[in-house]
Amino acid sequence: MDELHFQNIETIKARQWELLRKQLEYIADKSPYYKRLLKENSLQLEDFQKPEDLKKLPLTTKEDLQLNNSEFISVPEEDIIDFVTTSGTLGSPVNFALNEADLERLAENEYRSFSIAGIKKTDKVQITTTLDRRFMAGMAYFLGLRKLGAGIIRTGSGLPQLQWESIERFKPNYLVAVPSFLLKMIQYARENNIDYKKSSVKAVICIGEPLRDQYFQLNALGSKITGLWNIELFSTYASTEMSTAFTECPYHTGNHILSELIYTEILDEDGNQVKPGEIGELVVSPLGTQTMPLLRFATGDMLTYYEGKCECGRNTPRLGPVVGRKQQKMKLKGTSLYPQHIIEVLNAFGKIKSFVIEARKDGLGNDVVSIKVPDSFKETDELKEYFKSQLHVTPRIENLPVKEIEMLKYPKASRKPQIFRDLR
Ligand SMILES: [Zn+2]
Structure with missing residues (x-):
């Protein structure tokens, strides 16, 4: 499945470049926005011979995506299946879309993400986030778990009573949840004499809020949850534009990069890659996306990364927690x-x-x-x-x-x- 990630970093990087080059070819052929950007910068495909050459291309910002939204669409409109939105920076949400191949890629992405955290076909997972409201992640969880063949309970967001009733009824051993919602669930259980410490839940795949500090220790929120409820917390990090998740393995030393699905750069204010351990802005080029492919998308998220072999055996770099937005x-x-x-x-x-x-x-x-x-x-x-x-x-x-x-x-x-x- 992700055997490549257990090979040495040179092999991983070579494969990643191959995929990035393929994505560049697709984009140069299909994306009206990037065709224009390449032309404006007098760039041709031949100008991209090695990963460093990618720097020749200007960054794509959230504003670019918002102001030129339809120019990013690179497939015929009738091929689009899922219409979603991402939070824009200029006030209103921004359109984003997926075709059949993107939905399949999203399933593969989340399948790998759950697998890194150790979830198997024999597990049962309760999804406590919304699957609707034009939210890509909820759909991704469902598709990834479906590909994995695990049991899925779709309770949706909020409603602690429904969450506990479903846990009692179906006995899931994992939850997908926003960490602060876990505190609400614990509070509800305590107020209603639910013996939550003896529930079937053993671990939670967490989204939306950081759980660990730069030293991989649980932060105050993470410790508060585990102090009240002895469960294992896995942090993940993702966004609609990235269409890719970064997930902790059971060793909890940063969120593994799915290097066959996304190319990452972490840049300082001058646009140079920072050293491992230093804070920079995450810039991503998702690999294999078709409907709205992005190149060098500046996420605005400030974080660091770590290199070297993880205890799980993977050689992929890992991302640290997001400490804030660039403009924050x-x-x-x-x-x-x-x-x-x-x-x-x-x-x-x-x-x-x-x-x-x-x-x-x-x-x-x-x-x-x-x-x-x-x-x-x-x-x-x-x-x-x-x-x-x-x-x-x-x-x-x-x-x-x-x-x-x-x-x-x-x-x-x-x-x-x-x-x-x-x-x-
Ligand atoms: Zn690992």
């Missing part, structure tokens, strides 16, 4: 911070039921970060001291009624909570 970078008294750094501190402090982080600019153009905490929270000085010890800077702390915090956190039509509000 904040400078406080000379210190560069991303939202995840602040979230980790707040979670580790542990006494704040609900919070929202806001970034603004002051009159001089400097970043100001304030944290909205509930009225009932009184340990402001203690929290400030804690920030100082952890990040060497102290944001503003503002008390607000819980209701107002919740309203900021769950704007209408949002698919996930907005813990960070960027008002700059």
Whole structure:
């Protein structure tokens, strides 16, 4: 299945280049957007002879995808099967689409992703995320598990009662879930005398929120969950534009790159590849996509990567957790911070039921970060001291009624909570 990943890195890279070259040929022939981009940059296929040559091509941003959306479509409209959306940066969602080959590729991607985490045909998996709402990931989970032949329970998002009732009824040993939803499930179980510690669930494939820090240790959210419920948590990372998942193996040392399905670069501000362990922006070229193929798509996600053989035997590089979005970078008294750094501190402090982080600019153009905490929270000085010890800077702390915090956190039509509000 992913035998290639157990071979040496040179073999993996050679195969990856072969696939990337094939994708370039497809795109140069079929994609109106990239045909134009190649022409504008006086580039021809012959200019791409080795992986480094890819740098000749400008990055594709979220804005490019939004402003030239239909120009990315590279198949006849009647061939499109699944119409989905991705969250845009200019306010409205952006169209994305998949044909038969893309859906098959999506199934293969998720099949491999679940396999890396160790899920087998004999397992039963309850999907607690939405399969509809134009959401690609939910469909991907279903298709991947179907390809694997595992048992699938589609409970959908929310509804802790339905989740527990389904666990009791069908005895799944895995869940697919957003980590913070697991806390809601635990809370519901405790309030309703459900013996969740003795449930059939042994592990959770987690999406949407980081679970580990840069040292592969469970972060505050991860430890909180496992402290209450002794289950194994696997972090995954994916997006609609990437059409590919990055998943932890049972050794939990970063999310493995499916190198036959995606080509990755992690770049500094000058567009150069950063060294393993350094933070850069993830830039991806998905391999084998047909309907909306992307080349050098700048994800805006800031993260690091690790090389070398993993304990599982795979030689593919692994990605670290996302620390923030590129444009979310904040400078406080000379210190560069991303939202995840602040979230980790707040979670580790542990006494704040609900919070929202806001970034603004002051009159001089400097970043100001304030944290909205509930009225009932009184340990402001203690929290400030804690920030100082952890990040060497102290944001503003503002008390607000819980209701107002919740309203900021769950704007209408949002698919996930907005813990960070960027008002700059
Ligand atoms: Zn591994």
